[in-house]
Amino acid sequence: MATLKDIAEHAKVSILTAYYALSETQPVEPAIQSQVRAAAAAIGYKLNVTLRDVAALANVSVATVSYVLNNSAPVSQQTSRRVMDAVTVLGYRPNVTAKNLKTSKTRMIGYAWHPAYPEGYFNALLNHFIYAVTMSAEACGYRILTFVEATDNRSAAYEELIYTNHVDGFILSNTNSDDARIRRLMEMRFPFAAFGRANDSWSFPYVDVDGRAGIRLATEHLLSQGHERIAILGWPEGSLTGDERLHGYIDAMTAAHINLRSAWIVRTLNSVRLAYQETEKLIKQSEDERPTAIVALTDLMAIGVMRAIEDAGLRIGHDIAVTGFDDDPMATFIRPSLTTLRQPIDALAGQMIDMLMTWINEETQPSDRHFMFIPELIVRESSQTALHSS
């Protein structure tokens, strides 16, 4: 491809004039304008400002321009100025694709959307999370490439992205024990940071919210309100996050010397509907037999719990207290408002990008790579009203 300089010479004008004529950023005499356009047409040139154009205008070599732009070699003050002026005047932007090819970097970070869940699953938290991650990444000059994880082979899309040189690293969420994606990425020694833990024996950068401490906080809060007959709606065994959170309940109950009742430790999926059904079963006993408080593992489940309580003609908070987890924005707005645990999403996203940057740039995992955040208990109406009687 020809350069601006070629056009300029062909049309017998200055580089700058050629640029103005082609870009229309500055008015140029009509005669000159058409002359330049003719020259461009003759050569089949389409305006596209590159390093070489900048170099030509600044009267330096392309290397110098590169040095100035990347600060990768000492350049004299005045040369530097000339280069920067040329850059400004021509509105030059580096072609990142070329740069990436040369440096074998992409300045892209992959993040997978998890397959949509059934039953209108939604998670405002992940929305907030990916937004926070994007912000942090952009502050470091990285961009986020989002993709969809296959349900059957969760690591396939990751490998594909790596092999085709699409990304420099990944951000993972929804981790679990024996997480196939984490196992594969570790084998490949490919940089990533996870929101959530996996196997204790695996060492990789992660941040996590201490669900055990969180649920313990919630349970203790209920205990301090005078509740003793507290049930919990957990997830099926095998979920790391679920088991951790459940443990927080056991911690608190044990510390309060209250015997656990297996019938009150319910395990079901993270769904409003299932939480509703399980709650129905829990509360259909007489007043002095049923629980006076229910700890739900998520706000989503808490909503099912609350509906079941109301549909049974009982009052939330009054007859049965409820707590959730996530501080979904709607937790404030539903009636009664929901006591829940808030996760410090912004801080944790920032920490993840920090660690990922270290791994990418130093080519070795950051030494401090395990960060645990304690969620904050937000007390609202669903657990507030003094205990009725008992």
Place this chain on the structure above:
Amino acid sequence: MATLKDIAEHAKVSILTAYYALSETQPVEPAIQSQVRAAAAAIGYKLNVTLRDVAALANVSVATVSYVLNNSAPVSQQTSRRVMDAVTVLGYRPNVTAKNLKTSKTRMIGYAWHPAYPEGYFNALLNHFIYAVTMSAEACGYRILTFVEATDNRSAAYEELIYTNHVDGFILSNTNSDDARIRRLMEMRFPFAAFGRANDSWSFPYVDVDGRAGIRLATEHLLSQGHERIAILGWPEGSLTGDERLHGYIDAMTAAHINLRSAWIVRTLNSVRLAYQETEKLIKQSEDERPTAIVALTDLMAIGVMRAIEDAGLRIGHDIAVTGFDDDPMATFIRPSLTTLRQPIDALAGQMIDMLMTWINEETQPSDRHFMFIPELIVRESSQTALHSS
């Protein structure tokens, strides 16, 4: 950089053996293995399978490999087979960066997260939308690059992405009249497709949900329930979407020959809190003076409306009916469940990607470029109960 062939020759083994020794995908005699490794180390070679390696193994030129892989020129059956075998055996994946540089394409589509709103704004719909867009795009071999829009200069990030060759096109949402992003992209003739309209005089590919028809549906539903004193919570003037939706209310009321009351056409921001406050004002009059139904422009606002009604000691649906817009997943689960309008997100995302692909590939806007979807009225409890008295 050296190629696999260089290593093979240096170590005096076949290309395949060199590959196996370096990749460890197949066992190789230890002696050979270290021999190959020594050769690689001597040259400073790091395994990275490229077109040239495939070509060398298949005994053809790189051009032929490219032809086979892209189907860009006729290749004989057997050559094609040899190439494909070599590709398989070496686990070759094309380097997209190189391909992009050569073709000036990136197979990336940009999508901006809108700045976080105050007051715990959340929108499950956009979450679903971007998921659907990602799926459709991947089906066409494109990926999504997400970024954050600046609040002060909404089009800046778009231009930056274009100038630096990051993307081939954009998906926009949250459009408005005089949308700066749309204006700029049209000036630049850069491919995009929008979820939402802008100025009628601008012609660009968009899909939209007919909010006017939707709100009309909701209002007619209320009218058919016997309501006549219907208020609406709209957005401030100047929002295209807001004004369209408001018009649907006016359409229905006018058709029913009911006089509009300006005090019942409220304009406020899309916020639970503000909707709450405006509702308080609306309903503090006596029973025969206040509205018996309130149309909210979004589910978010409807939640504020519902809380205000309950806090005033009134019953939703019974004393005052409520409708929303969006069919946010929570609309099913709140109590009472919310009558609302559902947008066909998957269909509309697919249509957008379709149009964008056409623009990118044909280098001209698709001829059919305006798609309007009618939202579906989902009747639930908040508007169901027969009107009390009046």
Place this chain on the structure above:
DNA sequence: GTGAAAGCGCTAACAT
């Protein structure tokens, strides 16, 4: 039907 070769726009030795 296949191959040689010229770049895409950039970076970074290596010279000077």
Place this chain on the structure above:
DNA sequence: ATGTTAGCGCTTTCAC
């Protein structure tokens, strides 16, 4: 301090 130049891995004309 600045310039020359050889590629990064690929596509694609143009020969044969």
